Amino acid sequence: MTEGARPLEPAEIAARLAPWIGPGASPRGAVLAVSGGPDSTALMGCAALLPPARPVVVATVDHGLRPASAAEAEGVARVAGALGLPHRTLAWPGPKPATRLQAAAREARYALLAALAREVGAGVILTAHTLDDQAETVLMRLCAGSGPAGLAGMAPARPLRDVVLARPFLDLPKARLVATCEARAWAFVRDPANDEARFGRARMRSLLPLLAPEGLTPERLGRLAARARRTQDAIEAAAGSALRELRRDGGGEGGLLLDGAGFLALPEAVALRVAAGAIAAVAGCRSRPLRLERLEEALLGQIRPALARGEALRRTLGGVLLEARRDGMLRLAPEPARGPGRSAGS
Known part of the structure; x- marks a missing residue:
């Protein structure tokens, strides 16, 4: 099991996922974005542990960027089936850009997930972004010279076209999700692109262990994001009122x-x-x-x-x-x- 990390307890799972797929959630149900990595596999497995209350569809986006991607999507489909959840593979068709590949892939992924949500009538898309992902995002935006809006990182929930994109694990360390998969024997894969230095996020990931001894830990970067979000929310509210008052x-x-x-x-x-x-x-x-x-x-x-x-x-x-x-x-x-x-x- 992942050293020092506790698997998620049933009460924690319910507290994080029930607002989105539990009895009191929107009756429209949810799409779970599952790539097959430990984070999203934990999301899928945890959703399957809840008493069935709202319709859930597991979706894997096959970007077609690696030879193994189709097989990995099939692997997610098998695990989803074993957990009793329906699965869909979404392909990113057409030629791929030579530059800003990860950004283009992210835009395509969200577009495909939103289209599936509309098709099945789901009201929310759940992703398994973690505190580690948030820390990397804040660090990347800090390097890019972002203001409060950028340093706020990823929102726990935000509109995505005509559905909601929610991240119920955003304040959890990745290690706890890995430990959950290991404790429950949920098979997962690791994307080798996560370690490719040509991608900015991978470079930030390699920097975090070097910055942690100086105090710049994922937890502190996560707190910075939360504080920046509060600041940005206050600025947005003040600006909205000011714009209404200044119009002539x-x-x-x-x-x-x-x-x-x-x-x-x-x-x-x-x-x-x-x-x-x-x-x-x-x-x-x-x-x-x-x-x-x-x-x-x-x-x-x-x-x-x-x-x-x-x-x-x-x-x-x-x-x-x-x-x-x-x-x-x-x-x-x-x-x-x-x-x-x-x-x-x-």
Whole structure:
């Protein structure tokens, strides 16, 4: 058995999974994302231990990236069958990207799982992300220079298209799930990609044992994520109220007009979130990814100083034109079509 780690007790299993698949949960049931590794195998096995109350479907996404992936999906199907759970294998078809492979695979995985949830009428997708996964995520985002939203890591539950994506094991060390599989003889596999240094997450995984003696343990990184999430939630709430209060008539078709004096009075963190929310609202389905560094540079370094001086300034961010006007108003409008010689940010 995994050294020093306790298997999950039945009461712990019920406390974590019953809110999603127990008698009081949504009658729509759940999709369990199971790759065949120890974490997700523990999720599947623990779900099978609960008294049947809500429909559960086990899903394995075969990304087709390794020769053994199809056999591993078949192995999950056999274990699921032995546990009395229905299983579906979801294939990621088509050519695979040469860059950002893991990110593309993750996006494809969630799209396939959400489509299956819609097909079977499930209201939630459960994944087996652990405290170790959370620590790696926070470390990766710390290295990337993320703000509170990024350092908040993975949410215990969040909307995913028209279902909920939930992570009931997010505060548990991986070792406890491995110990649970070993104690109950649930067979699992290990993905060799987890140790490939070409992937950023694998590199972070190898760093964590070196950082732990200095105090940067998975538990502390998990607490950092929880604190950052509380901070981000507070900023989001304040920004939502501020955006409603600052809106004025006259933004034009598809645009927004904000009171510049009120915008200047906001704390910088709230002003950044107000701007990001306003940009997303104006851009709509045309929204482009917006890096925090660009938002900080444009809003804090250019737009807010121009408003304070009563100067006119125009900048384009995320497909939206931001205009500091001499009358003290901040206008956001869809980015005009670019003609010859016109560049973004002009």
